Structure formats: C-alpha cells, structure tokens
Amino acid sequence: MNAHRSFFITGFPGFIASRLVQKLAGQGGEFHLLVEPRFAANAQAIARKLSSHYPDAKFSVVTGDITKPGLAIETKSADKIRAEVRTVYHLAAIYDLDVKREPAMLVNVTGTKNVNDFVATLENPERYNYISTCYVAGLRRGRILESELEHNAGFRNFYEESKYLAELSVEQLKPDLPITIFRPSVVVGDSVSGETAKYDGIYYLIRYLARSPQFLRLVNVGNNRVRLNLVPVDFVVDSMTALDGDSSVTSKTLALADPNPLTTAELFDVIAENLSGKRALLMPPPSLVKFALSLPLSPMITGLPHSGVPYFFIEQEYDTSIANALLSKYGIKCPPFNSYAGAIIDFVRRNPKL
Numbered sequence: 001m002n003a004h005r006s007f008f009i010t011g012f013p014g015f016i017a018s019r020l021v022q023k024l025a026g027q028g029g030e031f032h033l034l035v036e037p038r039f040a041a042n043a044q045a046i047a048r049k050l051s052s053h054y055p056d057a058k059f060s061v062v063t064g065d066i067t068k069p070g071l072a073i074e075t076k077s078a079d080k081i082r083a084e085v086r087t088v089y090h091l092a093a094i095y096d097l098d099v100k101r102e103p104a105m106l107v108n109v110t111g112t113k114n115v116n117d118f119v120a121t122l123e124n125p126e127r128y129n130y131i132s133t134c135y136v137a138g139l140r141r142g143r144i145l146e147s148e149l150e151h152n153a154g155f156r157n158f159y160e161e162s163k164y165l166a167e168l169s170v171e172q173l174k175p176d177l178p179i180t181i182f183r184p185s186v187v188v189g190d191s192v193s194g195e196t197a198k199y200d201g202i203y204y205l206i207r208y209l210a211r212s213p214q215f216l217r218l219v220n221v222g223n224n225r226v227r228l229n230l231v232p233v234d235f236v237v238d239s240m241t242a243l244d245g246d247s248s249v250t251s252k253t254l255a256l257a258d259p260n261p262l263t264t265a266e267l268f269d270v271i272a273e274n275l276s277g278k279r280a281l282l283m284p285p286p287s288l289v290k291f292a293l294s295l296p297l298s299p300m301i302t303g304l305p306h307s308g309v310p311y312f313f314i315e316q317e318y319d320t321s322i323a324n325a326l327l328s329k330y331g332i333k334c335p336p337f338n339s340y341a342g343a344i345i346d347f348v349r350r351n352p353k354l
Helices: 015-025 035-052 075-082 101-119 158-171 203-211 233-242 262-275 285-291 298-302 306-312 321-328 337-350
Strands: 006-010 027-034 056-063 087-090 127-131 143-145 179-184 186-188 228-234 253-256 316-318
Touching: 006 262, 015 027, 015 035, 015 056, 015 233, 027 035, 027 075, 035 056, 056 075, 087 101, 087 337, 101 158, 127 158, 158 179, 179 233, 186 203, 186 233, 203 262, 203 337, 228 337, 233 253, 233 321, 253 321, 262 337, 285 298, 285 306
Parallel strands: 006 027, 006 087, 027 056, 087 127, 127 179, 143 316, 179 253, 186 228
Antiparallel strands: none
16 A cells, blocks of 8 residues: 555545545545435445555545534544645535525535635645535626636626635635636446436436337427536546646646536437437427426426426536646546446436335
8 A cells, every 4th residue: 555645535425436446545645525424334345345455545534524613523533633734635425406595505615615624624625626516606607718717797606606605615725725626517427337326417308218218319409509517426536536646736727527528409319219210300509499498387397497497598618728638648638428328327227116
C-alpha cells in the first residue's frame, strides 16, 4: 500500500462515490469513508468486498453526519484523518429535484460548510475535490463558462439553489486551500454495462417509449432548440481519478459535460431507434409539448414528474474548454450519447425496477 495515498470521501456508499473508491483503490492507499449510521452495515459489506479485490488498499468506514459540526466523527477517528489524509472528495448531497428547502439547505449547504471546516483542519491537505453540478447555472441562458459562478438569474428548485450556495462556499476557499471543483451535467449509467442506481432524467423518456415503442415513437416530444447534456458515470469517475494528483487542476473548476450534446429531439430519435428501429414522424411545437407535460395528469400518463419538465426545455450550454484541455493529456473525452444509448436502454430492459 502506498502510505502517501490517504483519502477522505463523503457520500459512500452512493453510486458515484462507490465507483470512485473502486477506481482509486486500484492504485492502493487508505480510504476513510464517511457514512451515515443508517448505511453503515451496507458500507461495511461493500468495503469488505473491495478489500478482497484490492489487497493494496485499506478501507475504514467512519460513521458521521455532514450536517453536524466536526461531521459528528468520533474524536480518535477524526484525529487520525486529520493527521493522515491528503485528498478529500466531497460527494455527499441530496440529489433530488423535488427536495424541500429545509433539507436541501441543511445537507447541501450547511453540510458542505461543515466539510469545508473539517478540511481546513487537515495537517497536510493536497487536494479538496468538491463535486458540484452544471445546474448551479440555474435559470441562466446561453453558454455557461467553467470560470463563471455568481449570478442572480434564479433557480428552478431548491436542489439547484442549494448546490449553487454550496459551491459558492467552496469557491471562496480557493485562496486558502488546494481546491478543485467538478461540475458533472446529467449523470447516466455506465457507457459499457449501462448500470445505474436510479431512473430519472433521460430514463423517464426511455421508460415512456418502452411502454409501446412502435406507437409512442411516432410523435417526437423533443425539440431542436434545447440540448440536454448527458454524461455516463464512468466518464465522470475516470475524469476525477485521472486528475487525482495532477497539480495543474488546483484552483480550477471543470465542467464534466458533453461538449457536443444532442438536442432533445435527437435524443428522442436515438432512443426510439434503439427501441423500435424507427424514428418519429411528427414533432409538435415545443410550447404545446411543454403545456401538455405541465398538465395535472401528465405525470401519470408519461411518467415524467412536473419537476423534471423544465430540464427538457433549458436553452443553455456548458463550456468544457478547461476540462477538455486537462483531460486530453490522459486520453479521456466524453463519449457521444448514441455510442452508449443501447447499453443504458438494455440495462433498463433487464432491470425494469431498481
């Protein structure tokens, strides 16, 4: 085991955090995994499994709570983490478009500030990686640069607002700590296996079309004005692990997004073709589609909750210039959706319920 590789990771055993730990463990090191008490047993089981596959890695499940000062970590464990940890990945958050204001602010904002305070007590911090989201852009329109954050355009929900405020609190620490901020766009399943942990976002459209592919594919409910930015989870994890230890990313914010995302109309046709072998024949005006999806009974018919409707009508794009330049050194780039659509659709077919 490389004694100099010591990590503190929040959000375990979440989908992205678990894959991140597995990827990093291939190079050895010690992993302090912050886990809520209710997930401790599951986390311990996953950690034991990882230990059997990665003998050069050591895993320590640490129970705690990011909403509490000091993260509610027992004193002995906290002291050990402060003395040994060099790299932090903060992924713990509520990822829910329907989240109410109080829990969003408590977990995403107060929780991140508590992690910030804890990181500031590390004896030898080399990198604090904060996992944000492209949707800190809120209601902004047009092209969003990685170097841009502050705005007064407003937000669609408390998830966006809380992640914005959380990122702002991390951004303000860049002069004092070695920080890298990652902003994934909409994360979907693995580009090879299709594996995912839940069905939301583009999966609403996949499951809708899968009900009756030959019939429902006739009317394309997308449009040619809006691009929905999707990234497979393996691209996100590969990007973060490739840049682990690369000092050139310190103090930078990277959009882990597709530089050439498809329009929602193109996405519809890619999914329709995978399910039925044919594309749509009709495309109603976007205003009509948005109105229909906003009707009270629409979620029961389409499976798309009202909270998800705005994300199919966002006219904004995410610049990825900084991320592209840094990742190109490692041969990493986001695969186009049509190259892995079949994999994620096949996963849904094999796993109708998660």
